[in-house]
Amino acid sequence: MSSELGVRTDYPIPASRRFRVYAFDPLASTSLDTALVNDAVISLPWEEPWEEPLGKGPSGEYLEVVDYDPSSGLFYEPLDPTAAILLAQDGLPPSESRPQFHQQMVYAVAMKTIRHFERALGRKVLWSRRRGEPNDGFVRKLRIHPHALRERNAYYSPDKKALLFGYFKASQTAAGLPDGWVFTCLSHDIIAHETTHAILDGVHRRFIEPTSLDTLAFHEAFADIVALLQHFTMTEAVEQQLAQVRGRLRSRNLLTGLAHQFGDATGRMGALREAIDIEGTGDGTGDKPPKRYADSEEPHERGSFLVAAIFDAFVTMFERRTADLMRLAQTTALGEELHPDMVKRLAAEAMKAADHLLRICVRALDYVPPIDIRFGEFLRAMITADADLIPDDRLHYRLAIAEAFRRRGIFPKGCLSMAPDSLLWETPDAWDASLAGIYFGDLVPDLDLQTLYSREAIWDQAQKNQLAVWRWLTHTDDMTPEWERMLGIRLGPDAPMTIERSPKTGAPKVEVHSVRIARRAGPDGQDIRQLVVEITQTRRGFFDPEAQARADRGEGDPKARDFTYRGGATLLVDLRASLIRYDAVMKLSEGKIRYAVRKRIDDDRRLQAQRDYLRGGADRDLGFVYFGERDGQEPFAMLHRG
Known part of the structure; x- marks a missing residue:
């Protein structure tokens, strides 16, 4: 396109938008050692043509920042990220006193977290539907309220589909200004943590149900893991901290702690939580005995063992990648600073190792059962997800992960040993010869990923996929006992009467939570395309075993229950053979079930x-x-x- 003067006006679209943020939180800007590296920049991909343009708030395809402060009754003027004066300087500079910077930071860090998940999962992030709404209720945007609470809290609301951040006055013992205001929306870690809760709820909406000590702890631990590993995406901060600890990440520093300002402001005189434990057994400092995983019941405390195991595995991976560099560094005189070039090399390896492990953790979400998650099952999911994409584990990363779990007493059930090959989920052929060669069948409509980009279109397609699988489960004569056993459900006439029933037919009900397609790429050109299917069933539970037995036989009130008990399975269906035959169109007539990660309803x-x-x-x-x-x-x- 040209103007009347012949000057071209169809300028190319930039590759990314840049937003300035705190690398950690405002507290790091009060120290001479970290002030320079705390002013960081996040680069986000420019909006695609099918995505909603970025507008005031900021408000975009995934998120909408609404800055109303109910404590003071104020609406703060929304940030306009498209203003030329802000584009020219990568957004507003960091500021504790400017609400518009608060809006900018929560948006940028939350979007950064979303992009990390999408890259690892191989699909778009979708928010869970609101409770009480029909299954096809698409939630386009997660709302973020930077000043929602005047209290020491920040949380994700499943009902509101929102992140609510609090602010409060620091205690007298806090580092910095006594009685100064602390804003949780300015903590990189807290933003990433809360965003992860929302994403995890969209992937597994049953994970917030209290079924064991591990379930609530997992939500907290996983959110901490994501926030922790995202520390290693900020190059200057990683270099500065590695130089300070001389390349040794087993000592506590800014990279190993979470929410330092919040911890200081609430009297902890340090990070809110630490990833470094002592000898793999918890804190173990002072007069308190070391904590044990088996004895820890509080969700954050129990989750800290999973966080410590993941961080231990990361440090081991980093040490293996940099063993030769550290041998060279040992020739330096004791106490002398590492050469800047050495620091840059170490930082690059730390960032690669953290990125690799973060992808493993996120991909593992597709390899866990859809209900009642346990730490040992997450370990098996991590090992299997990594082995699926990268069969050749030359540096023994999977062994490092397994060893870190073993040192903390986290063991999966049903495995011969903690060797990585023993931790892999079994394929259907391995645990039931009668299912050898079974294919998923022509259940799901054809899906062309080359043209389907809109998140709403992907959601609509997922609903059609779920309906197709549900109809097959409930309206087919092919549902054999072998299928029921593989799926962890009961649909036959001899199923316990406590399984929820259809009011019309009286047949056992079954839920299909999701049927989503994932495409994942490995570092050496590997390409895995899978259908991830989650199937669950609900059963009425009773505290009295005798009452349970009577209800299972159909005696008593058909609506009575003391609690809800669930079973089901996650199916991972290999689509690669179908893609070769049908080119870009995914026809699932030969999509073979690779894994069935199940928990039986009749267990x-x-x-x-x-x-x-x-x-x-x-x-x-x-x-x-x-x-x-x-x-x-x-x-x-x-x-x-x-």
């Missing part, structure tokens, strides 16, 4: 374990109340406030 031992957990104490009763399924509850508000 009475697991039912008893959940019964024992829920009756274990008043704290668990309180958790059960807050993490139930009634509308209006805010489980993370209670959990984070505690």
Whole structure:
């Protein structure tokens, strides 16, 4: 396109938008050592033509920042990220006193977290539907309220589909200005943590149900893991901290702690949580004995063992990648600073190792059961997800992960050993010869990923896929006992009567949570395309085993229950053979089931374990109340406030 003067006006679209943020939080800007590296820049991809343009708020395709402060009754003027004066300087400079910078920071860090998930999952991030709405209720945007609370809290609201950040006055013992205001929306770690809660809820909406000590702890631990590993995306901060600790990441520093300002402001005189433990057994400092994973019940405390295991594996990976560099560094005189070139090399390797491990952790979300997650199952999911994409583990990363879990007493059930090959999920052929050669069948409509980019279109397609799989499950004569066993459900006439039933037919009900296509690329050109199917079933649970037996036989009130018990499976269907035959169109007539990660609805031992957990104490009763399924509850508000 040209103007009347012949000057071209169809300028090329930039590759990215840049936003200035705090690399850690405002506290790091008060120290001469870290002030320079705390002013960081986040680059986000420019909006695609099919995405909603970025507007005031900021508001875009995934997020909408609404800055209303109910404590003071004020609406703060929204940031316009498209203003020329802001584009010219990568957005507003960091400022604790300017609400518009608060808006800019929460948007940039949340979008950065979303992009990390999408790259690892191989698909678009979708938010979970609101409770009480039909399954096809598409939620386009997650809302972010930077000044929602005047209290020491920040949380994700499943009902509101929003992130709510608080602010408060620091305690007298805090580092910095006594009685100064602390804004949780200015903590890089807290923003990433809360965004991860929302994404995880979109992937697995049953993970907020209290079924064991591990379930609530997993949500907290996983959010901490993402925030922690994202530290290693900020080059200057990584270089500065590595130079300070002389390349040794097993000592505590800014990179190993989470939410330093929040921790200081609440009297901890340090980070809110630390990834470095002592000898793999917890804190172990002072007069307190080391904590043990098996004895830890509080969700954050129990989750800290999973965080420590992942960080231990990361450091081991980093040390293996830099062993030759550190041998060269040892020739330096004791106490002498590392050469800047050496620091840059170490930082590059740390960033690669963190990125690799973060992708493993996120990909593993597709390899876990859809309900009742346990830490040992997450370990198996990590090992299997990595082996699927990268068969040749030359540097023994998977062994490093398994060893880190073993040192903390986190063991999966049903494995011969902690060797990586023993931790892989079994394929259907391996655990049931009668299912050898079974294919998923012509269940899901054709899907052309080359033209389907819109998140709403992807959501609509997923609903069609779910309906197709549900119809096959409930309206087919092919549902054999072998299929039921593989899926972890019961659909036959002999199924326990406590399984929820259709009011029309009286047949056992089954839920298809998601049917999503993922395309993942490995570092050496590997290409994996999978269909991820989540199937669950609900059963009424009773604290009294005799009452359970009577209800299973159909005696008593058909609506009575003490708690909800679920079973089901995650199926991973290999699509690669179909793609070769049908080019870009994914026709699933030969999509073979590669893994079936299941938890059976008729597993009475697991039912008893959940019964024992829920009756274990008043704290668990309180958790059960807050993490139930009634509308209006805010489980993370209670959990984070505690």
